[in-house]
Amino acid sequence: MTAIIVCGRSGAAFAAEIGSMKVNEEIDALRTLGLTPFGWLVVPRIVALVLVVPLLTLIADFVGISGGLLVGIIDLDLTTQGYIIETLKGVHGWDVLTGLLKSLVFSVAIALIACQQGFAASGGAEGVGKRTTSTVVTSLFALVMIDALFTVIFRAFNI
């Protein structure tokens, strides 16, 4: 869920930023200054997502559980205490960890796809728009595939 939001927000932004740099010849300018676009534009974005997406995932976990609590109290006649106790029983540290592990892989995938699409932009503002759209589509597809892969792997190892 977090990854989908990040893909729509940051992935699209990355593609648009790098794409507009590409069509403005800023990438070429960077290269002719002897600087590498990968080190300057891609690495910082990967690092940023890898640091932030797991944190966002933790926040999302917390918000999700809190949301459940709210619904439970209002609609399902649960007590706050009861909900928390049952949740702590049901959720293990491992659940959170696998979530974090997945979020790491998601963030690298989003950053790489977005940057690749940005670099592939050509033909002015229209080209940037196209690449931004295809970043979101490609990343969403990749996220679903990666998630499925994780499910298979976790199942195989009985996690």
Added chain:
Amino acid sequence: MDTTRLKPLVRPHATAGASRSLVRVNRAMPRHRRLTADEAIVDVKGLTIGWGDVILQQDLNFQVKRGEVFGLLGGSGCGKSTLLRFLIGLEAPIAGTIDVAGRGQPELEDGLPPFGVMFQAGALFGSLTVGENVSLPLEEWTDLPVDAVAAIARAKLKLVGLDGAADKFPSELSGGMKKRAAIARALALEPELVFLDEPSAGLDPVMAADLDELIVTLSKTLGLTVVIVTHELASIFRIADRVIMLDKEEKTIIARGDPKELRDSEDPRISDFFNRKSKDR
């Protein structure tokens, strides 16, 4: 012994009289050999350029001498801007060789290239201020302290008539100011050679003339070699010492020499180019 590897100077001065640079660069692009003073700074032999299977120009042979303003001319779509991309190492030649300042075909991953480039629309980094744009190469390639970098950046901006614009973002500048700022960035590390892609395109005639004036002044005072892509006839006559003219149909150089002499050429393609447009002005 190749001393440049031990103590790379950004600007291996062509002329003895030119002012010596204080800017020392940490990792300049390796040089195969040192050029003698009268050797061509850009040497192109049998060059074929194009995209994939499409050949734009072939069998190009020309040399750019030190300290001259050299024009690459031709009608729209003949591949002159593309030729520039090949000269600065952004694309690899289909055939033939390019030698820039004794370093062969520039390998941009090998370190700081021995030239500065001004792209057509300026290509300033939009997320940095004008001052930061000019400082960036200095910060990356030298060990100069922060205040020295800022002072050099200010000096370069003053040189192109942009004092006071250091804290503005590129989006706040007019087209002409962007081009000037881009020239300041290209000059930041005091290269001996600069490539300018259509410096006066899209500017009003007064601004274009000012920019031409600036280019001539820089070339004269700094001993700078300038390779300029343009189709502005007024610019060509004002600043270019020598030109080559590319043709779209012939796919090669159809004229070379002093632009003032080419005006009287008997070849209609050449005289049309040089005269028809100049009559319009």
